[in-house]
Amino acid sequence: MAIQSSIKANLYKDSVSLMRISQVTVARTGVQRVTLLMGTRSNKEFLQQAGLMSPALEDAKPGDIMIVVADEAPEKLAAAEREIHSLIVGEEPKGGPAEAAAEAPPRSISRGVAIADHADLALISVPGPYAAAEALKALRQGLNVLLFSDNVPIKQEQAIKRVAAQKGLLVMGPDCGTAIINGVPLGFANVVRRGAIGLVGASGTGLQEVMCQIHRHGQGISQAIGTGSHDVSSEVGGITMLQGLDLLAADAQTKVVAIVSKPPAPDVQKRVIERAGKIGKPVVICFLGGEPAASAGDVHRTSSLEETARQAVALAASNQFERDDGAIEALVTRVCASLVPSQRYLRGLYSGGTFCSEAQTIWRSVGLRVRSNAPLAEADRLADVEASEGHTAIDLGSDEFTVGRPHPMIDYGVRIERLLKEADDPTVACIVLDVVLGYGSHPNPAEILAPAIRRAKAAARGQGRELPVICFVCGTDADPQAYETQKAMLADAGAEIVGSSSGAARAAQAIASRMAADDNATGRRVMQGGER
Amino acid sequence: MNAAPSALQNKTSVISLGASDLDRGVESSGAPLVRLRWQPVGDGTPEVAWSLAQLVGDTTDADCLGSRIDRANAEVLERILTAQPVWVDIAAHASEVWPDMGRTLLHAGPPIAWHDMCGPMKGAVVGAILYEDWAATPREAEQLAASGRIRFAPCHEFGAVGPMTGIISPSMPLFVVQNKTAGNRAYAPMMESGGAKTLRFGAFAPEVIEGLKLIETVLAPCLKAAVAGIEGGLPLKPLMSQSLHMGDDVHNRNTAATLLLYRAVTESLLKSSISRDLVHETLRTIGADDMFFLSLSMAACKATMDAAHGVPFSSIVTAMARNGVNVGIRVSGLDGQWFVGPADIPVGLFLPGFSEADANPDIGDSAITETAGLGAFAMAAAPAMVQFVGGTPQDALRYSREMAHVTIGRNPGFTLPMLDFIGAPVGIDVRKVVDESMRPVINTATAHKEPGMGIIGAGVVQAPMKCFVDAVGALATIGAG
Numbered sequence A: 001m002a003i004q005s006s007i008k009a010n011l012y013k014d015s016v017s018l019m020r021i022s023q024v025t026v027a028r029t030g031v032q033r034v035t036l037l038m039g040t041r042s043n044k045e046f047l048q049q050a051g052l053m054s055p056a057l058e059d060a061k062p063g064d065i066m067i068v069v070a071d072e073a074p075e076k077l078a079a080a081e082r083e084i085h086s087l088i089v090g091e092e093p094k095g096g097p098a099e100a101a102a103e104a105p106p107r108s109i110s111r112g113v114a115i116a117d118h119a120d121l122a123l124i125s126v127p128g129p130y131a132a133a134e135a136l137k138a139l140r141q142g143l144n145v146l147l148f149s150d151n152v153p154i155k156q157e158q159a160i161k162r163v164a165a166q167k168g169l170l171v172m173g174p175d176c177g178t179a180i181i182n183g184v185p186l187g188f189a190n191v192v193r194r195g196a197i198g199l200v201g202a203s204g205t206g207l208q209e210v211m212c213q214i215h216r217h218g219q220g221i222s223q224a225i226g227t228g229s230h231d232v233s234s235e236v237g238g239i240t241m242l243q244g245l246d247l248l249a250a251d252a253q254t255k256v257v258a259i260v261s262k263p264p265a266p267d268v269q270k271r272v273i274e275r276a277g278k279i280g281k282p283v284v285i286c287f288l289g290g291e292p293a294a295s296a297g298d299v300h301r302t303s304s305l306e307e308t309a310r311q312a313v314a315l316a317a318s319n320q321f322e323r324d325d326g327a328i329e330a331l332v333t334r335v336c337a338s339l340v341p342s343q344r345y346l347r348g349l350y351s352g353g354t355f356c357s358e359a360q361t362i363w364r365s366v367g368l369r370v371r372s373n374a375p376l377a378e379a380d381r382l383a384d385v386e387a388s389e390g391h392t393a394i395d396l397g398s399d400e401f402t403v404g405r406p407h408p409m410i411d412y413g414v415r416i417e418r419l420l421k422e423a424d425d426p427t428v429a430c431i432v433l434d435v436v437l438g439y440g441s442h443p444n445p446a447e448i449l450a451p452a453i454r455r456a457k458a459a460a461r462g463q464g465r466e467l468p469v470i471c472f473v474c475g476t477d478a479d480p481q482a483y484e485t486q487k488a489m490l491a492d493a494g495a496e497i498v499g500s501s502s503g504a505a506r507a508a509q510a511i512a513s514r515m516a517a518d519d520n521a522t523g524r525r526v527m528q529g530g531e532r
Numbered sequence B: 001m002n003a004a005p006s007a008l009q010n011k012t013s014v015i016s017l018g019a020s021d022l023d024r025g026v027e028s029s030g031a032p033l034v035r036l037r038w039q040p041v042g043d044g045t046p047e048v049a050w051s052l053a054q055l056v057g058d059t060t061d062a063d064c065l066g067s068r069i070d071r072a073n074a075e076v077l078e079r080i081l082t083a084q085p086v087w088v089d090i091a092a093h094a095s096e097v098w099p100d101m102g103r104t105l106l107h108a109g110p111p112i113a114w115h116d117m118c119g120p121m122k123g124a125v126v127g128a129i130l131y132e133d134w135a136a137t138p139r140e141a142e143q144l145a146a147s148g149r150i151r152f153a154p155c156h157e158f159g160a161v162g163p164m165t166g167i168i169s170p171s172m173p174l175f176v177v178q179n180k181t182a183g184n185r186a187y188a189p190m191m192e193s194g195g196a197k198t199l200r201f202g203a204f205a206p207e208v209i210e211g212l213k214l215i216e217t218v219l220a221p222c223l224k225a226a227v228a229g230i231e232g233g234l235p236l237k238p239l240m241s242q243s244l245h246m247g248d249d250v251h252n253r254n255t256a257a258t259l260l261l262y263r264a265v266t267e268s269l270l271k272s273s274i275s276r277d278l279v280h281e282t283l284r285t286i287g288a289d290d291m292f293f294l295s296l297s298m299a300a301c302k303a304t305m306d307a308a309h310g311v312p313f314s315s316i317v318t319a320m321a322r323n324g325v326n327v328g329i330r331v332s333g334l335d336g337q338w339f340v341g342p343a344d345i346p347v348g349l350f351l352p353g354f355s356e357a358d359a360n361p362d363i364g365d366s367a368i369t370e371t372a373g374l375g376a377f378a379m380a381a382a383p384a385m386v387q388f389v390g391g392t393p394q395d396a397l398r399y400s401r402e403m404a405h406v407t408i409g410r411n412p413g414f415t416l417p418m419l420d421f422i423g424a425p426v427g428i429d430v431r432k433v434v435d436e437s438m439r440p441v442i443n444t445a446t447a448h449k450e451p452g453m454g455i456i457g458a459g460v461v462q463a464p465m466k467c468f469v470d471a472v473g474a475l476a477t478i479g480a481g
Helices: A015-029 A041-049 A075-090 A097-101 A109-115 A128-140 A154-167 A204-216 A239-250 A266-278 A305-317 A325-338 A353-364 A413-423 A445-462 A483-492 A501-521 B024-029 B046-053 B065-082 B119-132 B138-147 B206-228 B236-244 B255-271 B276-288 B294-308 B375-381 B383-389 B393-406 B430-435 B465-480
Strands: A002-008 A033-038 A065-071 A121-125 A144-147 A178-181 A184-187 A194-201 A221-226 A256-261 A283-287 A299-302 A345-350 A370-372 A391-395 A428-436 A469-474 A496-498 B014-018 B033-035 B085-091 B104-107 B151-154 B174-179 B185-189 B317-323 B326-331 B339-342 B347-350 B407-416 B422-428 B441-447 B455-462
Touching: A002 A075, A015 A033, A015 A075, A033 A041, A033 A075, A041 A065, A065 A075, A109 A128, A109 B014, A121 A128, A121 A184, A128 A144, A128 A154, A128 B014, A128 B046, A144 A154, A154 A239, A178 A204, A184 B024, A194 A204, A194 A239, A194 A305, A204 A221, A204 A256, A204 A305, A204 A353, A204 A428, A204 A469, A221 A239, A239 A256, A239 A266, A256 A266, A256 A305, A266 A283, A266 A299, A283 A305, A299 A305, A305 A501, A325 A496, A325 A501, A345 A353, A345 A413, A345 A501, A353 A370, A353 A391, A353 A501, A413 A428, A413 A445, A428 A445, A428 A501, A445 A469, A445 A483, A469 A483, A469 A501, A483 A496, A496 A501, B046 B430, B046 B465, B065 B294, B065 B407, B065 B422, B065 B465, B085 B185, B085 B206, B085 B236, B085 B294, B104 B119, B119 B138, B119 B206, B174 B294, B185 B294, B206 B255, B206 B276, B236 B255, B236 B294, B236 B407, B255 B276, B255 B294, B294 B317, B326 B465, B339 B465, B347 B383, B375 B383, B375 B393, B375 B407, B375 B422, B375 B441, B383 B393, B383 B455, B393 B407, B393 B422, B393 B430, B393 B441, B422 B430, B430 B465
Parallel strands: A121 A144, A121 B014, A194 A221, A194 A256, A256 A283, A283 A299, A345 A391, A345 A428, A370 A391, A428 A469, A469 A496, B014 B033, B104 B151
Antiparallel strands: A002 A065, A033 A065, A178 A184, A178 A221, B085 B174, B174 B185, B317 B326, B326 B339, B347 B455, B407 B422, B441 B455
């Protein structure tokens, strides 16, 4: 393979823009491989490992774009490289002399503050190594911060949270994917009505699912405060989660508080529960994947996202919504009737990390062994993330799948590939997919996913079996992608639509249990190491 | 826990930076949104970004390092704006000003040793040695310079500034400018006439040395008498202010300022007892060189910026200077240090027969004018200047607008008619340069890289980011220490 490398100096572009340029270049020039990365140390290591590093790139600085094109046919390289350069330049604003003379748009937070209408929040999604610096600048200038960026050094995270606490400002994140502050959706966020329920959460998709269910059951959200996944570690101490609780305690519109998080470090957990008991408002706590705990006083403990939404709605409106158990039961019976005995295993292919943990929690609760790239127990870690074993739940949003490509909520490519691969596996009983709507996510996921589901099902049918695909859509009727349309398109492709992440996991679990029970009943149980 | 519920009390108004698409919800909600065109700051390393963030001021935390810096900078700005540079005298010889200088040659830019000097500066050193009669031939002069028996030092460290190579030797006469507010004095050598062949561009031919002698024996005594005849000296700030309104930037264009100086000295010279021939010779010299005023402009800026130097914690640049190899900056709160980076080749027009291949990297102390908020910072006043870089008058306005993003104030004493008489931006803050990744622009002449070849063009150049990044690092260290 012939490789050609060059540098575009002094121009930062985020990975999504670079990805877009790569895709367009491949489409237009037919070159086999285009890799565009900023010249950071870790990106250079990545190129090294991929065998794409060259001496020409050694001098690249973090603010330079590294350009690598590769093809069997060397004559294609120059054209591809020209295309890349023109796309990079083409993305820059251009205009006549008048525009050229006009001022460049603001680059710094200071200038942003100077021209903004009383800015009070910075939404920061720059690369992790730079993110805390921008957050600190924002805090010093009186802004609250939502830090979407991940890979922020822990010392810097601690430093910015200290300054924020001193100033009474909020740092949501690092690694905070979603929030709704005063009705303004930030990051990946669904459109939900405003109401009496305030949320605090260390898990992005968990918050999204809970707020969507609350909305779908007629209630609304006062505030949704994301904390980022590291906040509840003992190093950070749950600073933001505790601060969020205080904010919601003081917020007049908030009548009920719900917390969604992976289990915090024990000391943090204790502090959060203590604080929750003292704010004078009912609090629903879901530490997903943790040990079940008893409710006490105004603190209600739940163990699934659906249960969390139900409790919160019940407390806010005293009309607890019904679980769709009947519908799920019918679905399970219908699906199982179509399966052949070899179809025993569940495969969850999630774009939301919280959904992946929740599925594991629900599946494990009936004694299934679930392997994952993000396992609840280390012993269940997949040896090879590309190869499922037994019951498997994959978080496709975790680092091993997202280096150099957009998140699976935006780019369904990796997930569709995996879906087709699983469809080829005769031991698969059903596949579970989440479809996340809202701002930040793919503008029309069903349009991409429905044909892929058709192909997967057809492939299985070609091998003499049915492949049930269970989907749940995390979204609302007010989301830009239109919830009902998305569901209809997926159902039309033959997907089984379930109303919640928890319901989807329960349905899958019931299918697995029933297939195993049928197996037992017919005395053909084979110990394959997939169950315990 | 003293969390005030401020996050939820205000109407949410968002500044967004980084990956595209994450603020779509903000946009759709109708909340105010400013999307930044974010780029990594400074040289692009995360370390600099973090250092810089430590230096941001905070109105609710007076003790944090950034707030200390802000207060120091306010003091510095006050000193700059209240400076009153006045041309008070001519020193007949530099050795009068610095009696202990012995065989010292002052040069432009940050410190540099003989063997590291660029061609033009070496040429000027040879010329100055010949002028001082310390050697008889250029070859002997070079040997002497290399022998270690000549001391080299930056003009800036002596309260002086020199254009281009900026060489000041003990016999040279100097303009003396006093800042009446702070009392300090600044010095600059006189402009040689003689086109391309001048010591400041590294020429040392016999006629160059003769020109220097003429300055010493004719021009200096006459101008000394002239300034003595102006009661209280000649206030330079009003003169420079007026020149801006007449199309000068008082760095690379001094046509108007030179005329105003000519007017000021004419009457004084005629009233003096100086012979008619010498008066004529003096006026002819001034009148023949559109750039004659530059020495006074530089000295005025130096007198201003020296008064602003040495305020602890201040992040304001008090000197930008180039020795033809490196650019160095001095920062008010970081006394005794130069922060250097490699000098670029100016971008601009070349005289017929020359090209960028012949050009020496940026050289001279004249960027003291930009440091004081003139030159390229006041480019809006001098639209004719942009022809050097093939630009339009709009570009001239853009320079002045952009430089406002790296400065802390505006000088009401130097207004820009084309920008509705707003004051020229002044007070370069190393923090802002790094934060905006915007290097200060400098108007400059271009020297030939070989000694003795003289001026080959003019244009604009930018100070290297490394100077500012290093200064930010040094300021952050104060905080850590």
